[in-house]
Amino acid sequence: MSERKNDGPTPMERFLGGLIPENPVYRQILGICPSLAVTNTMEGALTMGVAALFVLLCSNILISLIRPLLKPHLRILVFTLTIATFVTIADRVLAAYLYDMSKQLGPYIPLIIVNCVIIARCEICASKQRVFTAAADALGQGLGFTLGLMTIATVREILGFGTWFGKWLGWRVIPATAPAHWSNWVIMILPPGAFLTLGLLLGVFNALTAKKEKAA
Amino acid sequence: MKRNYIQQAWLVIVLACLFGAALAAVHAGLGPRIAQNRLNDTLSQIPTLVEGAARGEPLEIGGRIVYRAVDGEGAAAGWVVPAGGQGFADRIELLIGLDREAAQITGLYILQQNETPGLGNRVTEPEWRARFAGQSALAPLTVVKGRAGGAGEVEAVTGATVSSQSVVGIVNEAVARFRRERPEGAP
Numbered sequence: 015m016s017e018r019k020n021d022g023p024t025p026m027e028r029f030l031g032g033l034i035p036e037n038p039v040y041r042q043i044l045g046i047c048p049s050l051a052v053t054n055t056m057e058g059a060l061t062m063g064v065a066a067l068f069v070l071l072c073s074n075i076l077i078s079l080i081r082p083l084l085k086p087h088l089r090i091l092v093f094t095l096t097i098a099t100f101v102t103i104a105d106r107v108l109a110a111y112l113y114d115m116s117k118q119l120g121p122y123i124p125l126i127i128v129n130c131v132i133i134a135r136c137e138i139c140a141s142k143q144r145v146f147t148a149a150a151d152a153l154g155q156g157l158g159f160t161l162g163l164m165t166i167a168t169v170r171e172i173l174g175f176g177t178w179f180g181k182w183l184g185w186r187v188i189p190a191t192a193p194a195h196w197s198n199w200v201i202m203i204l205p206p207g208a209f210l211t212l213g214l215l216l217g218v219f220n221a222l223t224a225k226k227e228k229a230a
Numbered sequence: 231m232k233r234n235y236i237q238q239a240w241l242v243i244v245l246a247c248l249f250g251a252a253l254a255a256v257h258a259g260l261g262p263r264i265a266q267n268r269l270n271d272t273l274s275q276i277p278t279l280v281e282g283a284a285r286g287e288p289l290e291i292g293g294r295i296v297y298r299a300v301d302g303e304g305a306a307a308g309w310v311v312p313a314g315g316q317g318f319a320d321r322i323e324l325l326i327g328l329d330r331e332a333a334q335i336t337g338l339y340i341l342q343q344n345e346t347p348g349l350g351n352r353v354t355e356p357e358w359r360a361r362f363a364g365q366s367a368l369a370p371l372t373v374v375k376g377r378a379g380g381a382g383e384v385e386a387v388t389g390a391t392v393s394s395q396s397v398v399g400i401v402n403e404a405v406a407r408f409r410r411e412r413p414e415g416a417p
Contacts, residue, residue: 051347083241091242099249103256110260113267120351121319121344205348 022143025150032154038131039162039212040219045131049163050208052122056179059167061115063160065108065123069100070132070159071152077140078148084141093136094127101126131159169211174202268341272297272312272325279327279337280308292411299327306330309412312341313404317396320344322353326401328367332409338362338401343393350393358387362401367409370402 023031038044045066052058073096077084084092105123108116116123126132135155140148171178176188176197188197201207236243276286276299284307286297297310308330314323320343327337338359345351352358361384365371371384373395378385386394 080241080245085238085241088238088242092245095242095245095249099253102253106256106260106264109267110263113264113271117342121347124344 022139022147025147028139028143028147028151029154032151032156032158033161034158036155037158037162037219038155039159039166040216042131042134043216044134045129045159045162046212047125048122048129049166049212050205052119053163053167053208053211054170054174054203055181056164056167056171057115057181058119059163060160061108061112061119062122062126063156063163065104066126066129066131066159067153067156068104069097069126069129070135070156071149072100073097073132074135074140074148074152075145077136078143078145081141089137089141090133093133093141097132097136098127131155165215166208166211169215170202170207173197173199174207268323271341272310275325275339276310276327279310279325279339280329281336283307283310286310289413291413292407296408296412308336309408311404311408313400315396315400315403317343318345318350318390318392322393322396322400324397324400326404327363328405328408332405332412333367335362335365335367335401335405338397340397345393346390349387350390352387352390353393353397361385367405370406371398373398 032038034041036042039046039049048062048066052062073093076096077093080092101124104126105116108119108123135148135151139151143151168178171180172187174197176186176190176192178185178187180186199207202211273286276297277283280299282301283299284302286299288295289298290296295312297312298306299308299310301307309328309332311326311328312323313326314321316322322340322345323342325337325339325341326335327339328334329336340354340359343351343354345353361378362371365384366382369382371382373386373391374383375386375391384394384398
């Protein structure tokens, strides 16, 4: 066991790292395509986040289990094959149990295959560390990714529709009686709203980090 | 030498077989449920595709299922024809609404597509689909770039000519086949 003790960051470090300090969206700027594309509603963001978390967790566990067998020049092929399999499973499960969501997200669920967060975690963590660490890493990064998507979606759905989880829970944040220009910002529902929101939130995140570093 | 290749690649081969089997199992398990979802989607769209229709009755014509759209009293209101074909990225599955004589298209609905987001997937938008309603079903439709003027012309989605042509091609083929094969005489 002793030679395995120092095989990189501990499970807890991996888990906590993925949430905020190495957040995939705000710190690594990975997985930006879905962050822009499916974040005009909370439902879309949550579904995408959970689907990516499922794929990441399964892929990381499997890759970590077979890591002694990996050949360096074939590893990317094995990663891709593994990820594609779990993405297909996630896609079919959504089509069976969340049909409307599956239709709304369209090709973005199959496109998780090319989400670089997942292949990055296979390469950085799962192919080098024990299965427990790899699972903790997947949970941290997956939740961090979901958090990133949901913060963007919160801003966009409230300003764009005046609701939060409007389709599933029907929560109105901005009262229907309020002047129309308080919400219903069409730009927030359309792609430019995604770029603006991501840019501004990234700025806020960087400002907070800089402030914290200055204080330390 | 040959043995060397197997030594290098055996893991990939074994994983591919295992994953293939796993996906087959998932498909066998979830396939009926997904088909049921699509059927429910189809049935729920029939009133929007044919004016006055309340529900659809499945009929088998030429080995394919079509729906006879009927109003609340069971009188014929039109037809809904499911069709599919290759789009730009993946298969497109759609529903075509036709009037009683199958002479006019009354509506179009996209059941499934994986076209390019922001371009090709705009074929699902109501504004674009509305361009089909009211078109004659007697002659094939044509795709035009820019503003469509004449009868039988459908304006392409900007930046998605291939997706637009795919949808129009699927519609033309399905309508022509249905007109050939539909039950003679009364609807």
